[in-house]
Amino acid sequence: MLAHPVADFISHSAALCDAVLRLRGSALADELGRIACAVTNSATGHYIAADSEASVPEPEPELVQLRQDIVFDQQHFGCFIVGRRTPYSEAERQHLASLAALGASVLQVHSLALRSSHAYVQVEAQLQHQSQILDQIHESVLTMDLNGFITSWNKGAERLFGYSSVEAVGRNILFLYDDEDMSFHDAFLEHGGRLMEVRRKKKNGDIFWASLSLSQLSDVSERSIGLIAYLTDITERKQAEERIHHLAYYDALTGLPNRSLLTKLVDQALHVAQRSKLHGCLLFIDLNRFKLINDTLGRAVGDELLCEVARRFRAVLRDQDLVARLGGDEFAVGLFDIGQHFEASTVATKLLDALHEPFIIDGHDLRVGGSIGISVYPQDGSDAETLLRLADIAMYRAKQGGVDDGDHITFYSQDMNQGMQERMRIESGLRHALGNGQLMLHYQPKFSIASGKIIGAEALVRWAHPERGLIPPAEFIPLAEATGLVVPLGEWVLETACAQAQAWKEAGLPPVRLAVNVSAREFTAGLPGRVLDTLTRYGLEPSWLELEITESTLMNNIDRVIGIMDRITALGVTLSLDDFGTGYSSLSYLKRFPIDTLKIDRSFTTGIPDDANDCAIASTIISIAQQLKHKVIAEGVETLEQLAFLKSSGCDEVQGFLFSRPLPAAEFEAALRVNWTPGSDERAA
Numbered sequence: 001m002l003a004h005p006v007a008d009f010i011s012h013s014a015a016l017c018d019a020v021l022r023l024r025g026s027a028l029a030d031e032l033g034r035i036a037c038a039v040t041n042s043a044t045g046h047y048i049a050a051d052s053e054a055s056v057p058e059p060e061p062e063l064v065q066l067r068q069d070i071v072f073d074q075q076h077f078g079c080f081i082v083g084r085r086t087p088y089s090e091a092e093r094q095h096l097a098s099l100a101a102l103g104a105s106v107l108q109v110h111s112l113a114l115r116s117s118h119a120y121v122q123v124e125a126q127l128q129h130q131s132q133i134l135d136q137i138h139e140s141v142l143t144m145d146l147n148g149f150i151t152s153w154n155k156g157a158e159r160l161f162g163y164s165s166v167e168a169v170g171r172n173i174l175f176l177y178d179d180e181d182m183s184f185h186d187a188f189l190e191h192g193g194r195l196m197e198v199r200r201k202k203k204n205g206d207i208f209w210a211s212l213s214l215s216q217l218s219d220v221s222e223r224s225i226g227l228i229a230y231l232t233d234i235t236e237r238k239q240a241e242e243r244i245h246h247l248a249y250y251d252a253l254t255g256l257p258n259r260s261l262l263t264k265l266v267d268q269a270l271h272v273a274q275r276s277k278l279h280g281c282l283l284f285i286d287l288n289r290f291k292l293i294n295d296t297l298g299r300a301v302g303d304e305l306l307c308e309v310a311r312r313f314r315a316v317l318r319d320q321d322l323v324a325r326l327g328g329d330e331f332a333v334g335l336f337d338i339g340q341h342f343e344a345s346t347v348a349t350k351l352l353d354a355l356h357e358p359f360i361i362d363g364h365d366l367r368v369g370g371s372i373g374i375s376v377y378p379q380d381g382s383d384a385e386t387l388l389r390l391a392d393i394a395m396y397r398a399k400q401g402g403v404d405d406g407d408h409i410t411f412y413s414q415d416m417n418q419g420m421q422e423r424m425r426i427e428s429g430l431r432h433a434l435g436n437g438q439l440m441l442h443y444q445p446k447f448s449i450a451s452g453k454i455i456g457a458e459a460l461v462r463w464a465h466p467e468r469g470l471i472p473p474a475e476f477i478p479l480a481e482a483t484g485l486v487v488p489l490g491e492w493v494l495e496t497a498c499a500q501a502q503a504w505k506e507a508g509l510p511p512v513r514l515a516v517n518v519s520a521r522e523f524t525a526g527l528p529g530r531v532l533d534t535l536t537r538y539g540l541e542p543s544w545l546e547l548e549i550t551e552s553t554l555m556n557n558i559d560r561v562i563g564i565m566d567r568i569t570a571l572g573v574t575l576s577l578d579d580f581g582t583g584y585s586s587l588s589y590l591k592r593f594p595i596d597t598l599k600i601d602r603s604f605t606t607g608i609p610d611d612a613n614d615c616a617i618a619s620t621i622i623s624i625a626q627q628l629k630h631k632v633i634a635e636g637v638e639t640l641e642q643l644a645f646l647k648s649s650g651c652d653e654v655q656g657f658l659f660s661r662p663l664p665a666a667e668f669e670a671a672l673r674v675n676w677t678p679g680s681d682e683r684a685a
Ligand code: C2E
Pocket: 444, 459, 460, 461, 472, 473, 474, 477, 486, 490, 493, 516, 517, 518, 519, 548, 578, 579, 602, 635, 636, 637, 638, 655, 656, 657, 658, 662
């Protein structure tokens, strides 16, 4: 039974759609060939796909062949070829063309569907791949939307925070923050794309440090839809950094900030003070007598003492006040928002009071005081370095002003700075002078009152400054004492005086005693050996040399000093006690010192004969010397009246401008030669 042609065509079309959807390769080709055959009532029918290897069949001579290309939107999907013995009608051609048009569009849609389903499978595989990678890497990676709600959470994040992805995804990132009040937008979005170090909280409540790097999460059209966060635990590194920071900025002994941190903190505080128009000040504190304790009782006691001092300082200060240890026995305190200067001195007094209570350490009852220098912001300076330097200068002044190591507080003032600059200039100049032959010795003769002859000379150092001319020792000896430069200077003086004595000895002059001044700092256990060595090197008898020591030398450890003195006098070198009467030597001690001569200080000679006190002192010194069987010499004798008084009081020797000023070596030598010329005896007396 023949079906209706339209219904026929519809069923062929449905068969075509069905074949395209279900069949592939030759099965599809066979089925499409069959349908083409049926639609055109042909004997043979083929479908040749565009990409198929199959070739177009050879035309059979007795058959009429009809070919129809299958094209959609310029895309070629192959062709139908049908054949039979009779020619094709227009309607049959039309049927084949319609079938080809339908086939082309179905094939096109199907190939698109195939392609996209293939792409989908690929994307799915890729996603799976990526999430595997994310889970494998050690770092924790999470994503969140623009409001901070977590959208993904890898295995690394699970390990780091302790929350599973089920627990974390969907919650706001803020639940991981250590700092409650930090808002998501401040902390994150402003730093987008940047690397930062943050504190985060684990599920078990532990706080840790993480390095956090953020990058934008965008959709296909490049619109930002959230953030990707990469986090790594850096707690260990942070702790190491903190330890290093502590070492770099805190004093290991007392735990107080050190100089570097103080400088930083003071500069910060000054910055604030500047904006708020506040005042500030720095206190520079140096302990008194600390060195002595440290040297005699040992470092362990010294260290414990410093720790206790640090504790006491901290206890009397307010929390916002800074206290630092600068090194050794030096501390600094920074005070800000002070109203008036006297507030600074109130605090300074509190600090000194804190030192008053004795320190009981290792069974020792120790007492230390302090000297405090204060510099004020903004009046004296506006940065930490300057304020610290000026407070140091003021402290130095306080120390000088302190009576008998007593406590002192001094504010910095401009003229101190000038004094300090001058001091530094002289110090470096003197160092230079020592190495560059700018120092020389003058010799001031000493006379016997009885014979009127020169019996010796005092070697006095002079500094021939290239610009300032001859500088007297009063201007640089105290500084040399303070800085320790007096030690190399003293060595130079002894050496030069002995070299001069040797020259005079070789020139045939009779021996005279050359007196060399020795400062307290030179008076060490090494001195006797150095003296012997120098005498030996110059081939001098010890009778050529005398050492003048001052009373201050005797104020150190008496037994030690006497030991050194004994070793010197054992060499045959004599000792005289210079500036006698100005110090505090107790008469009971005086007996024990192996001293040859007492030297009456010039300040007493000056008052003779008008000042009754000076006269009394001079004659008392003379009688003490006589009782102790010491010789006595008066220095600074300028007038005949003074000489007459001294002579009548029983003084042995004199030295002073009345007879001679200190002379250059050549002039002294000339005087010495005249001195020994017979008949010159009456000259001096
Ligand atoms: P001194 O040891 O008491 O020296 C005596 C000082 O009095 C010398 O001052 C001398 O020039 C001065 N003089 C002597 N006779 C008179 C006088 O009749 N009238 C006046 N107005 N002065 C007189 P100079 O040379 O300036 O030395 C001052 C001090 O410097 C010395 O006092 C001594 O303490 C110290 N000095 C000098 N040379 C040295 C040295 O080589 N080493 C050490 N350590 N100190 C030295």
